[in-house]
Amino acid sequence: MKDREFQSPFGVDNNPREIAWRLGRSRREFLRDVAGLALGGTLLSASPFLRGEAAAKKRKVIVVTFGGGARDQETFAPEGQENIPNMLRELAPQSSFFTRVTNQGILGHYVATASLATGVYETLNNFSAIPPEHPTVFEYFRKDLKRPLSDAWVVAPSNGFNRIGESNARSYGPGLGARVVLPKHLLSAAASGGISDYDHLVRDNYETPLYTPQIGGGEFELQQLEMILKLSVDDFMAHARTISSPDELSMFIVKRLMKQESPSLLWITMHDIDIAHSGAYSLYVDAIRRTDRLCAELWKAVQNEPEYAGNTTLFILPDFGRDADEDAGGNGFQHHRTGDAASRTTWMMALGAGVREGVVFDRPMQSIDLVPSLGAILGFSPAQSQGRPIQELL
Numbered sequence: 001m002k003d004r005e006f007q008s009p010f011g012v013d014n015n016p017r018e019i020a021w022r023l024g025r026s027r028r029e030f031l032r033d034v035a036g037l038a039l040g041g042t043l044l045s046a047s048p049f050l051r052g053e054a055a056a057k058k059r060k061v062i063v064v065t066f067g068g069g070a071r072d073q074e075t076f077a078p079e080g081q082e083n084i085p086n087m088l089r090e091l092a093p094q095s096s097f098f099t100r101v102t103n104q105g106i107l108g109h110y111v112a113t114a115s116l117a118t119g120v121y122e123t124l125n126n127f128s129a130i131p132p133e134h135p136t137v138f139e140y141f142r143k144d145l146k147r148p149l150s151d152a153w154v155v156a157p158s159n160g161f162n163r164i165g166e167s168n169a170r171s172y173g174p175g176l177g178a179r180v181v182l183p184k185h186l187l188s189a190a191a192s193g194g195i196s197d198y199d200h201l202v203r204d205n206y207e208t209p210l211y212t213p214q215i216g217g218g219e220f221e222l223q224q225l226e227m228i229l230k231l232s233v234d235d236f237m238a239h240a241r242t243i244s245s246p247d248e249l250s251m252f253i254v255k256r257l258m259k260q261e262s263p264s265l266l267w268i269t270m271h272d273i274d275i276a277h278s279g280a281y282s283l284y285v286d287a288i289r290r291t292d293r294l295c296a297e298l299w300k301a302v303q304n305e306p307e308y309a310g311n312t313t314l315f316i317l318p319d320f321g322r323d324a325d326e327d328a329g330g331n332g333f334q335h336h337r338t339g340d341a342a343s344r345t346t347w348m349m350a351l352g353a354g355v356r357e358g359v360v361f362d363r364p365m366q367s368i369d370l371v372p373s374l375g376a377i378l379g380f381s382p383a384q385s386q387g388r389p390i391q392e393l394l
Contacts, residue, residue: 037097040359040392058311059353061374062266062302064295065113066318070273070288071342083288086296087349091316095351096392099362101369102344103320112319112367113269114164119371119385131163131173134384137371138178139166141265144380152178153263155254157246157271164269169384178267181224181257183249187240189221190233201246229256245287247272251294255301262307265378269319270294276322302352313355313377315370317348350393361392 074080081088105115108126115122118134138152154165162185166177184202191198225231239252247270254268272287295316302308321343346367351357354377368387375382376389 037092037095037358037360040096040356040361059378060262060264060266060308060312061378062298062312062314063116063268063370063374064298064314064316065116065267065269066273066291066316069318069320069322069343069346070291071322074285074288076347080288083285084292086292087316090296091299091351092349094355094357095349095359096355096357097360098348098350098365098390098392099360100364101317101346101348101367102364103346103367104344105368107320107343109158109271109274109319110161110164113161116317116319116367116370117164117267118167119368119382119387121368121386129163130168132167133169135167135169135172135382136165136177137374137382138265138267139169139172139176140371140375140380140382141378142178143172143176145378147264149179150261151263152265153257153261154178154180154267154269155183155250155257156180156269157183157250158269161269178265181253183253184246185221186225186236186253187249190225190236190240198240201240201243201249228260229253230260231256245272245290247287247290247294251297254298258301258305258308262305265374268298299351311353313350313352315348315350317367317370318346319367320344321346355393359392365390 072080075084076088103112103115105112105121106123106126111122111124111126114124114132114136117136117138118132119137120132120134122132122134124130124133138154141147142149142152152165154161156162156164162180162182165180166175167173187198187201222233225233225236240249243249243252250268250270254266257263257266270291272290273284275287276284299314302312302314348367348370366387368385369390370387371382371385372387373390373393374380375385376394
């Protein structure tokens with residue numbers, strides 16, 4: 001099928017709501033034409049989710065976020081489709097695809113991910129190693145459902161995310177969060193001082209040189225590697241030598257976690273796309289293509305793992321977008337500083353157990369709606385979340 005000419009959403013009318021609507025409509029029309037998705041209505045049949053205590057105990061959820069965001073021009077616009085062949089041809093047709101997800105909070109990688117994980121627009125300093133103020137999805141999940149520590153995990157390639165697993169909220173916080181794996185800490189511990197050979201894997205922050213968390217490893221990281229992941233230091237280092245990306249290292253850890261621990265709630269934040277801050281467009285596009293491939297690899301791993309096959313719901317969404325080329329106050333693909341509609345309007349796909357396949361929804365929703373939706377799916381109550389459950393998933 002010949003691609004339709006992409007009509008830029010940035011025309012004479014620069015009203016943010018109008019631009020957001022045009023962005024969502026462009027995604028919807030493109031997906032209907034190329035991926036064959038049908039337009040979902042507001043009135044839907046009963047949810048395909050299996051109900052009951054036994055089904056709930058087996059149900060698993062995996063969330064993948066794109067740190068730093070990606071624009072339509074390089075993804076779901078016709079000129080960007082070559083960068084996302086797996087999401088477009090394999091994942092989207094199996095998904096419920098939401099075209100208009102807005103982030104109305106602070107557009108920083110850590111703070112935006114914290115907002116996604118709490119269902120509240122957090123206001124913490126994006127460049128500070130502090131926990132979220134409000135309870136995280138992991139704390140709600142573990143406290144309400146009385147789940148063990150081994151059942152909720154976060155894998156984050158950025159070392160600044162070491163506090164994302166649990167908040168300092170009253171009645172939650174210490175002891176009720178998720179275990180956090182920082183692959184760069186694992187690599188540092190395993191390298192035993194020879195980290196200079198892996199500089200390409202330990203670069204932590206592309207946005208500002210003022211925030212460079214200490215990359216260190218120790219006995220705890222090695223225990224994670226050997227006792228939890230059941231992976232020898234030699235095997236881990238051998239794998240690290242064969243890859244070129246922190247996200248590839250993260251996905252390697254994710255697959256080991258799925259095999260060894262089989263957590264019911266698994267959260268992965270990708271970080272490679274944030275290399276756009278360096279100003280190298282080619283590296284930004286390469287990162288999008290890699291993220292696309294890794295998402296497909298993860299979905300294949302879900303199908304191949306007995307504990308996950310048939311009972312897992314996968315959510316994929318960027319934390320926000322990036323500046324539009326047409327915005328005089330921005331830097332195009334390089335940054336997300338303007339807070340314009342292109343920076344705030346993104347998308348989400350959900351696929352797997354309980355999800356209607358091949359449907360696209362273009363009504364507006366917010367990124368903080370994710371946590372209450374996970375609560376409705378998994379059976380916990382996110383009492384302090386400010387989002388709303390996404391009814392199309394329930």
